[in-house]
Amino acid sequence: MWRRIFAVFVARNREFYRDHAGLGWNIFMPILMVLAFAFIFSGDPQDQFKVGVITADGTLPQSPTGLLALDHVQFVPLTDPQGAVLKVERHQLDLLVDRRTAPVTYWVNLESPRGYLAERLLLGAERGASVETAGQGTGPARRTVSGAAVSYADWVLPGVLAMNVMFSSLWGVGWVIVRYRKNGVLRRLKATPLSPFEFLAAQVLSRLLVVMSASLVVYTGAALLLDFPMRGSYAALALIYVGGALCLISLGLIVSARLRTEELADGILNLISWPMLLLSGVWFSMEGTSAAARLLSQLSPLTHMVDAARRVMIDGAMVADVLPQILILVGLALAFLSLAAWLFRWE
Structure with a gap:
């Protein structure tokens, strides 16, 4: 079983890094966004209370x-x-x-x-x-x-990293597996000893490796270009993004379980991702918003990932401090993956 999983894992990784345009987009786009926000919001704060x-x-x-x-x-x-x-x-x-x-x-x-x-x-x-x-x-x-101010660039960086994880996780499996089904790749794999569980496990492991590698490059690049705070535990930050990536990859597998066209998959992925992006506090704080908006935000995996990452980077939280958010993300990942395996069809 593990040999078959490893074979699919290697094949999927080769497909990704040979796509130079997609690889560059995953690495450089978030860095450019952080620099843009640092430039736009580098002026003096406005007198708003x-x-x-x-x-x-x-x-x-x-x-x-x-x-x-x-x-x-x-x-x-x-x-x-x-x-x-x-x-x-x-x-x-x-x-x-x-x-x-x-x-x-x-x-x-x-x-x-x-x-x-x-x-x-x-x-x-x-x-x-x-x-x-x-x-x-x-x-x-x-x-x-007394204390120094946290700039908007410092505050938004954990959210930008989480946003990059979300888009790479959802589209990296949700769109690709639908393309496999449309092009007949899954039909050919069905004729092999490979089981649906082995195929999905390989996709999760491959995408997790790609997402975390790209996130590490983005984080390193931002660290070289921006003087942002990192007061907490690197282990806690890594666990947060790993748990978030697993959760969102599994969510992408649910979307791709039975769809046959990339256009429909793209629409559903947008329908899932943009509400999460707006309600998770990536660009603005949810404090002061309506009770309904705050309640909906807690239903989003991205919210728990962004909040926990900010607590680590800005407030100096350790693993024990963000363990509840990590467990929520891992629990959702297991639930989503189980549902995806149950719904999955080769054709």
């Missing part, structure tokens, strides 16, 4: 008062104080307010110009005293943090 609000149930009050009653301020409900303070340190929040305490407690980054202005809005809205007298029973209690 984003304020986190710590609540017990993760919802904002129905009848807001004080700062929460102001217009033109984006309020983000949060339930994890430690993680929320970290966002203030990274300049991802201009201000953090904990309205569960009396007096109100807030955190501001001393190195953030927007945080300075947001603090003045808070003190005025809460009818508090000046910063020097705050926390003495006359106004909100002040807490300060």
Whole structure:
């Protein structure tokens, strides 16, 4: 069995690296996208306020008062104080307010110009005293943090890497196997001792090797060109992308299990990939979006891959910190692969 799997595995790899145009696209396109975003968003940040609000149930009050009653301020409900303070340190929040305490407690980054202005809005809205007298029973209690800002290029890079994994995984098996079926390759393989399980296993292993190799080249190239943070464990980052690739490759196998035309496969793959891309937080944070959008985003494998990769690269997470996301991705991969094997037909 393993000899047959290895033979198909080698044949599929040769087919890929002999396609020089496809190989170049997989490697250089994500690097160009990162450079483009680094150039576009390299200017000074705009004066827009984003304020986190710590609540017990993760919802904002129905009848807001004080700062929460102001217009033109984006309020983000949060339930994890430690993680929320970290966002203030990274300049991802201009201000953090904990309205569960009396007096109100807030955190501001001393190195953030927007945080300075947001603090003045808070003190005025809460009818508090000046910063020097705050926390003495006359106004909100002040807490300060410091930390360098995370640029948009740094924030978006884990998502770009995950996006590259998604497209390469889905189209690398979903489109190719449909082409095999249309061209009669699968019909000829059916006449051999090769079983459907052996064929699908070889496709998964081959595509996993290609995806991870291309991702390593992209990551190395971006590391040489951009000064982005990598504060966590490389082992955790590798496990996240391996689990995500396995999950998305298996999803691509489901699409290709019975389809006969590349056009239909391409349409279905687009129907699957673009909602995941929009709801996974690759380009913009899902914080502050509707509850329905956040719920739908949690159903996407790409969301778990992007969130976990950002926690590793930006927040310094280790393997144990992102183990739940890794297990979710591996569990989905096993479920998708089992369904693909059950649905698969040679013709």
